[in-house]
Amino acid sequence: MQGDAALATEGLTIRFGGHVAVNNVTCSFRPGTLTAIVGPNGAGKTTYFNLISGQLRASAGRVLLNGRDVTREGAAARTQAGIGRAFQLTNLFPELSVRENIRLAVQARHRRGLNLLSMAESHGDLIAEADGYLEAVSMAHRADATVALLPHGDQRKLEVGLLLALEPEVMMFDEPTAGMSVDEVPVILDLIARIRAEGKRTVLLVEHKMDVVRSLADRIVVLHNGYLVADGDPAEVIASPIVQEAYLGVGASQHV
Amino acid sequence: MVRWLLSGDYPRGLALNLGIAAIVLALLFAPFLFPGTRALNTAATICIFIVLVASYDLLLGYTGIVSFAHTMFYGIGAYGVAILLQRYGASWGAVFAGLGFGLAVSVLLAFVIGLFSLRVKAIFFAMVTLAVASAFAILASQLSGLTGGEDGLTYRVPRMLTPAFRLMDEQLLGVTMNGRIIAYYLVFVVSAVAFLVMMRIVNSPFGRVLASIRENAFRAEALGVRTVVYRSLASCLAAGFATLAGALMALWLRYTGPDVTLSFTIMVDILLMVVIGGMGTMYGAIVGAAAFILAQNYLKDLMGHMAEATAGIPVLPDLLHPDRWLLWLGLLFILSVYFFPTGIVGRLRKSRQA
Ligand SMILES: Nc1ncnc2c1ncn2[C@@H]1O[C@H](COP(=O)(O)OP(=O)(O)OP(=O)(O)O)[C@@H](O)[C@H]1O
Ligand SMILES: [Mg+2]
Numbered sequence: 001m002q003g004d005a006a007l008a009t010e011g012l013t014i015r016f017g018g019h020v021a022v023n024n025v026t027c028s029f030r031p032g033t034l035t036a037i038v039g040p041n042g043a044g045k046t047t048y049f050n051l052i053s054g055q056l057r058a059s060a061g062r063v064l065l066n067g068r069d070v071t072r073e074g075a076a077a078r079t080q081a082g083i084g085r086a087f088q089l090t091n092l093f094p095e096l097s098v099r100e101n102i103r104l105a106v107q108a109r110h111r112r113g114l115n116l117l118s119m120a121e122s123h124g125d126l127i128a129e130a131d132g133y134l135e136a137v138s139m140a141h142r143a144d145a146t147v148a149l150l151p152h153g154d155q156r157k158l159e160v161g162l163l164l165a166l167e168p169e170v171m172m173f174d175e176p177t178a179g180m181s182v183d184e185v186p187v188i189l190d191l192i193a194r195i196r197a198e199g200k201r202t203v204l205l206v207e208h209k210m211d212v213v214r215s216l217a218d219r220i221v222v223l224h225n226g227y228l229v230a231d232g233d234p235a236e237v238i239a240s241p242i243v244q245e246a247y248l249g250v251g252a253s254q255h256v
Numbered sequence: 257m258v259r260w261l262l263s264g265d266y267p268r269g270l271a272l273n274l275g276i277a278a279i280v281l282a283l284l285f286a287p288f289l290f291p292g293t294r295a296l297n298t299a300a301t302i303c304i305f306i307v308l309v310a311s312y313d314l315l316l317g318y319t320g321i322v323s324f325a326h327t328m329f330y331g332i333g334a335y336g337v338a339i340l341l342q343r344y345g346a347s348w349g350a351v352f353a354g355l356g357f358g359l360a361v362s363v364l365l366a367f368v369i370g371l372f373s374l375r376v377k378a379i380f381f382a383m384v385t386l387a388v389a390s391a392f393a394i395l396a397s398q399l400s401g402l403t404g405g406e407d408g409l410t411y412r413v414p415r416m417l418t419p420a421f422r423l424m425d426e427q428l429l430g431v432t433m434n435g436r437i438i439a440y441y442l443v444f445v446v447s448a449v450a451f452l453v454m455m456r457i458v459n460s461p462f463g464r465v466l467a468s469i470r471e472n473a474f475r476a477e478a479l480g481v482r483t484v485v486y487r488s489l490a491s492c493l494a495a496g497f498a499t500l501a502g503a504l505m506a507l508w509l510r511y512t513g514p515d516v517t518l519s520f521t522i523m524v525d526i527l528l529m530v531v532i533g534g535m536g537t538m539y540g541a542i543v544g545a546a547a548f549i550l551a552q553n554y555l556k557d558l559m560g561h562m563a564e565a566t567a568g569i570p571v572l573p574d575l576l577h578p579d580r581w582l583l584w585l586g587l588l589f590i591l592s593v594y595f596f597p598t599g600i601v602g603r604l605r606k607s608r609q610a
Contacts, residue, residue: 053478079480091478093471104468108479113465113486116457119263120464166479 005064006031006202007083007170012051012061021047023226024061029170032199034192036217036234037206044226045206046088049172052204053085054078065170079108084168088175088206090155094148098139098158101147103130105165130165137161138187153180160188171195172204177212192216210238261452263459267539268605275604276539279546283444287437288429298553300440302546303447304504309529310454310541311497316527317536318458319490320470322378324523325385328392329366329495331517333358333502338409338512339402346412355503359496366495370488393518408513417442417507443504450500455538457493466490470536525552532592534599543600551588556581 005028012025022044029035037045050056052063054075062071070078079085093101106129107113107120121127134140137157147155160176173192177185193216195201207213213220213234220237222230230237237243267276282289286299308330315321336358340350365388373384396403403409415421421435431437457463465486468476473483506512516522525548533544556578563576574580596603 055474055478074482075477076480076482079478085478087475087478091472091475093468093475095471096467100464104464104476105479107461107464108476108481112461113481114489115461116463117460119456119459120461121264121459123461126461162475162479 004031005029006066007052007204008064008067009048009052010062010064012048012063013059014047014051014056015059020226022051022223025223025226025228026061027221027228027231029202029204031169031202033218034196034203034205034216036213036220037204037223038208038210038213038220039223043223045223046174047226048223049085049174049204049206052078052170053083053172055085079166079168082169083172084163084166084170085172086159086163086174086176088178090152090159092147092155092158092162094146096147097143098145098147098150098154099127099130099134099143101158102133102161102165103127105162106130106133109166133161133165136164136191153184156180157184157188160191164191168201170202170204174206175208176205177207177209189216214238263452263456265455265459265538267601272539272601272604276542279542286444287440288431291431293436294553296436296440298549300443300508301505301553302549303443304501304508305526305529305545305549306541307447307450307454307504308498308501309526309533309545310451310538311494311501312526313530313533313535313538313541314454314458314466314497315490315494316530317534317540318463318470319466319487320378320473321374321487321491322382323385323491323494324382324520325366325369325389325392326494326498326526327518327520327523328389329362329498330502330505330522331392331396331514332362332365333499333504334506334512334517335396335403335409335502336361336499337503337506338411341413341506342409342411346414348414351414351503351507354506355500358499358503362495362499363492366491367488370484370491374484374487374491389518389520389523393514393520396518397514404513406514408511408516410511413439413507413510439508443508446500446504450497451538451541454497458538462486462489467536528589530599532589532596532599534596534601534603537599537601537605540599540601547600551585555585559584 008028010026012022013020014022025048037048039045047056051058054073058071062069064070065081065083070081093104103126106126110126112123112126131140131143134143137160139154139157139161142150142154147158150158156176156179160173163171163173176188176192180188189212192203192205196203196216205216217234219232220234221228222237222243230240230243267273283299283303287296290296290299312326315323333355337351337354340354340357344350369384369388373381397405416435417439418435421438423433423438427433465476465481468481469483469486476483502517505517509516529544529548530540532547533540533542559576559581560578563573563578566572566576
């Protein structure tokens with residue numbers, strides 16, 4: 001089973017002092033599927049992502065990418081290996097332009113960064129590619145704007161654009177639509193739906209809105225207090241008592 | 257052609273275009289526009305400091321690295337050339353060997369410092385550079401057999417660069433064409449080329465990565481950029497250009513000592529020039545170095561005249577006494593940082609766009 005997983009975690013654990021934020025999580029993700037990761041605030045979803053993409057080092061357990069152990073590698077190496085990540089808290093290059101943000105991601109993927117003596121502007125192929133991703137997240141009209149001056153919703157779209165530009169095999173979205181206005185949300189959700197339909201990427205999606213999860217996910221994983229408490233078919237998981245109690249029971253009205 | 261030379265990075269803004277053009281033209285024709293040893297000395301110092309300040313801007317303004325070891329690399333370049341010229345006589349071979357040796361030592365040192373400390377917090381890196389630079393300054397003054405200690409080294413430079421050498425017998429535009437003119441143009445051309453190469457580096461794909469690291473190193477890592485590699489490389493490059501500036505200074509001054517190369521005062525001057533000119537702009541190095549060195553050299557004179565002119569008035573002559581020039585420079589600095597937090601260049605160009 002683990003053999004054909006694109007991504008897998010085995011006993012993944014991290015402690016912050018006495019607090020165990022992710023506790024012995026074993027889970028694997030098949031290529032071309034979309035898995036929703038849900039759970040109440042503070043459940044450990046973002047921390048789980050940080051452990052997978054290398055922003056945090058595990059206290060115990062392993063992360064496997066196509067069966068290869070990447071637990072000891074840093075974030076940059078894991079990105080190069082194909083684990084891409086969009087952040088819950090927008091995390092961009094604020095004083096650079098929108099296009100430059102994306103161009104940097106494209107440039108990093110093409111490993112052109114050690115080119116010292118040519119003008120960045122003369123690498124037209126990178127700029128053209130970057131413009132394609134700007135189009136995809138409908139940000140082309142703001143290409144020359146300085147990121148720091150963008151409204152929050154546009155920054156969220158750019159956050160997703162950066163992930164797309166990396167073209168990673170594993171794509172992790174951490175509440176991609178949080179803080180977006182109602183007319184911006186469908187842009188991102190359609191995009192994720194299209195990625196899923198193409199079936200070329202393994203997608204992990206943290207999302208609170210249950211209707212979104214139900215329509216997009218092939219499978220739901222529930223985290224609670226750092227533990228994996230449920231895992232399976234969306235309809236089953238949502239209906240299961242443990243989820244009703246652990247997650248949907250409390251504060252369900254905000255999330256559903 | 258111009259676009260290629262400037263790597264597509266123009267000063268932007270009328271005032272800035274004119275200002276930069278004026279400074280560059282003044283430096284280009286300095287021997288003819290401002291004859292006299294002192295004026296030529298000021299012009300050469302400006303050229304060399306443009307390279308030194310621009311190389312520091314590569315670190316501070318473009319990569320966001322705070323280092324206090326920049327004068328150490330500058331000193332290594334100066335001492336490299338000085339020691340070889342003194343030991344092996346006034347030959348070009350000694351100059352190039354000194355420069356090559358200096359570059360090798362600097363880049364190696366920068367690499368080792370980077371490797372050991374660029375992973376840690378910025379403040380810790382700054383402390384390490386401060387410690388290494390202090391240790392190096394002490395070492396240089398202790399090894400007096402090699403470095404001349406506190407007295408420094410005086411030596412002869414290739415004959416072509418000395419006042420005794422005549423390029424032609426007649427004067428050109430009223431200026432005697434001696435070896436000092438050649439020395440000046442050597443300094444000018446090497447500085448100009450070094451500056452343009454740095455312009456290219458900051459506008460290259462590599463330079464863009466440096467800017468992304470300055471903006472958000474955490475995210476740069478998440479894009480697959482090994483930031484420590486880029487930071488180390490930026491440190492090595494900055495160290496290399498500082499070394500080149502030091503070698504030029506050694507050639508120009510025909511004297512190298514701790515006070516003109518390794519002193520902490522120069523480190524502070526470099527910082528002031530970067531900040532006054534405008535961090536992360538490259539052109540800021542031209543504006544900052546020109547403004548600061550002119551002030552340093554002529555503010556005293558100006559104040560002397562003003563003190564005389566205000567002789568009858570109470571208090572004012574005391575305030576304007578030439579010995580107070582540092583006070584006024586400090587005041588100018590505070591005002592400029594307050595009103596132009598992005599430096600003169602940052603102020604004159606508007607780069608943010610909504
Ligand atoms: N660097 C850290 N140091 C200490 N505690 C941390 C750290 N990062 C996360 N935690 C703690 O770990 C727990 C899980 O946090 P995490 O951000 O992963 O939750 P989450 O499921 O993403 O929640 P949300 O839905 O609010 O985004 C929280 O209690 C949090 O305070
Ligand atoms: Mg979270």
